[in-house]
Amino acid sequence: MSADPSTAEEIMAGVHHALREYGYADLTMQDIADACSKSKSLLHYHYDTKEDLLVAFLDHLITTFERCVEAGRDRPATERLVEFIAWFGFDPDETDREHFHIALLELRSQGPFNDRIRSRLQRSDRVFRDTVAEIIEQGIEEGVFEPVDVTETAALLVATLDGARTRQITLGELDVDGDTYTRTVARTLIDRVVDPILVDGVELPDVSSVEVLLPRDEPVAVPAVDDSPSTGDDR
Known part of the structure; x- marks a missing residue:
């Protein structure tokens, strides 16, 4: 059963908090209930299993990203593309983002x-690639990007950025030439992939100063609502 919008948002925030604190393998429904101040029985009322809830959470993340992209469509293509690239980077002291x-x-x-999880991962990858392709197409129409194969370019950018973030959090490669691995890769992508497709005379905003309006995995405030005792399967 689907939760009403307000309750669903609180539960999704609870999943976010609990994943950061406990990780995926050790996560229980009780952990999520505690994080969003709901009862475990309420979670089971809306989501039969932990898998159902996590699948809903992945859908929530993708939908949130799509809404942010839609809200920023009136920005110049150069700014949007640099913002997308900057979105993947994070610093060593951003431990909450790293844990998440x-x-x-x-x-x-x-x-x-x-x-079920694979289908969400496929949807997420498709959304990322389609977003970059749409931005590049916008830039070509605006006359700031040279005509290129937008599908290939989008696939290259997404694969490289995703790989850089995975490498940073799994291998601990946090310092490359005085900066984090993800930020170093971001600058390299701009130098090697984006700059070459710029029309002469067009300049990009600096990746370190561009305003990032896409969701940045920050903690979400969760109001305390329900103290009722929990029941049901912990997993």
């Missing part, structure tokens, strides 16, 4: 074995 992405990486590892 480690948990997501654990969850992603279930893709080969779980059709």
